[in-house]
Amino acid sequence: xxxxxxxxxxxxxxxxxxxxxxxxxxxxxxxxxxxxxxxxxxxxxxxxxxxxxxxxxxxxxxxxxxxxxxxxxx
Numbered sequence: 001x002x003x004x005x006x007x008x009x010x011x012x013x014x015x016x017x018x019x020x021x022x023x024x025x026x027x028x029x030x031x032x033x034x035x036x037x038x039x040x041x042x043x044x045x046x047x048x049x050x051x052x053x054x055x056x057x058x059x060x061x062x063x064x065x066x067x068x069x070x071x072x073x074x
Contacts, residue, residue: 019043021041021042021043022041022042022043022044022045022066022067022068023039023040023041023066023067024039024040024041024042024045024048024064024065024066024067025037025038025039025064025065025066025067026038026039026040026048026049026051026052026062026063026064027061027062027063027065028052028056028059028061028062028063029059029060029061030056030058030059030060031058031060036056038052044066045064045066048064048066049062049064052064
């Protein structure tokens with residue numbers, strides 16, 4: 001199984017404003033049929049997608065899902 005390398009996103013934009021990091025789940029599928037997934041914190045889903053494509057340019061499929069909010073306790 002493939003694994004994405006850890007990524008430490010920037011905490012501040014050039015404007016000096018604090019960025020609220022989002023939990024992103026990234027799944028990739030390679031030409032040989034192998035798959036990899038990673039869950040991490042990113043400033044936005046585009047940064048997560050860019051990182052995955054940067055690390056695995058030969059990937060056939062790259063999927064990014066962003067968690068929004070929390071589930072209520074049962």
